[in-house]
Amino acid sequence: MSATDIHVQAATGYRDLRRLVSRMTGDEKHGASATSTLDVLWVLYDRVLRIDPADPEAADRDRFLLSKGHGPMAYYAVLAAKGFIPEAWLTTFGEFDSPLGQHPDRRLVPGVEISSGSLGHGLPIAVGTALALRARGLRRPRVFTMIGDGELDEGSNHEAIAAASRFGLASLTAIVIDNSSATLGWHGGIASRFHVEGWTTATVDGRDHDAVAAALTTPHPATPHAVVAVVAPDPRR
Numbered sequence: 001m002s003a004t005d006i007h008v009q010a011a012t013g014y015r016d017l018r019r020l021v022s023r024m025t026g027d028e029k030h031g032a033s034a035t036s037t038l039d040v041l042w043v044l045y046d047r048v049l050r051i052d053p054a055d056p057e058a059a060d061r062d063r064f065l066l067s068k069g070h071g072p073m074a075y076y077a078v079l080a081a082k083g084f085i086p087e088a089w090l091t092t093f094g095e096f097d098s099p100l101g102q103h104p105d106r107r108l109v110p111g112v113e114i115s116s117g118s119l120g121h122g123l124p125i126a127v128g129t130a131l132a133l134r135a136r137g138l139r140r141p142r143v144f145t146m147i148g149d150g151e152l153d154e155g156s157n158h159e160a161i162a163a164a165s166r167f168g169l170a171s172l173t174a175i176v177i178d179n180s181s182a183t184l185g186w187h188g189g190i191a192s193r194f195h196v197e198g199w200t201t202a203t204v205d206g207r208d209h210d211a212v213a214a215a216l217t218t219p220h221p222a223t224p225h226a227v228v229a230v231v232a233p234d235p236r237r
Contacts, residue, residue: 017074036179039209048062066116069117072100072117084110085111120155124156124157130164145172146176146177149179150181152190161199164224165199168222170220173225174225175226200218
């Protein structure tokens with residue numbers, strides 16, 4: 001099945017996402033991780049990212065790097081809803097020969113930029129991606145990465161936060177899903193960790209689609225940008 005065929009069959013929206021997620025079983029322990037990202041992922045793909053499911057390798061596309069790759073059910077559901085993958089793949093999630101593993105694989109899933117799930121990798125890779133695009137003279141693509149609040153305990157993230165502002169990576173946006181899973185937390189809140197290194201920041205309700213969209217599209221012409229999406233436990237779980 002071609003990317004164009006998959007795109008044609010996609011006719012789903014936000015209201016379908018929970019149905020799509022429910023088709024994936026076998027990784028229930030990461031259900032909270034999946035549902036915490038669902039709304040932000042939808043806003044990204046529905047309102048923000050410039051990427052065509054019929055041409056997911058276009059050089060001038062925006063890049064989205066899911067660092068929070070453990071529990072990727074919401075990610076797969078959004079990719080199916082937007083026509084990157086067939087909905088039928090969802091029922092094969094986690095099976096031996098399925099392209100949909102319990103961590104996303106960029107070689108198997110159209111639209112996936114990095115194989116992820118190991119904590120602390122996404123933001124450093126995003127910094128390198130933004131630098132590589134600049135070196136190639138590609139100024140239009142933006143780079144977004146989604147990390148978890150618990151991931152900020154990884155030292156690799158702190159090196160990336162410090163480096164990104166010093167390189168002036170205005171094309172880079174980091175999205176932190178704050179579902180209160182971090183062990184230690186941060187004095188002054190998560191946004192302060194980015195702000196002290198020269199990033200612009202916004203803290204929003206991670207279930208408020210309009211607030212998330214506004215934060216993700218706020219101009220930041222000279223610095224990288226961090227959006228902290230605060231997500232309370234889902235009462236429907």
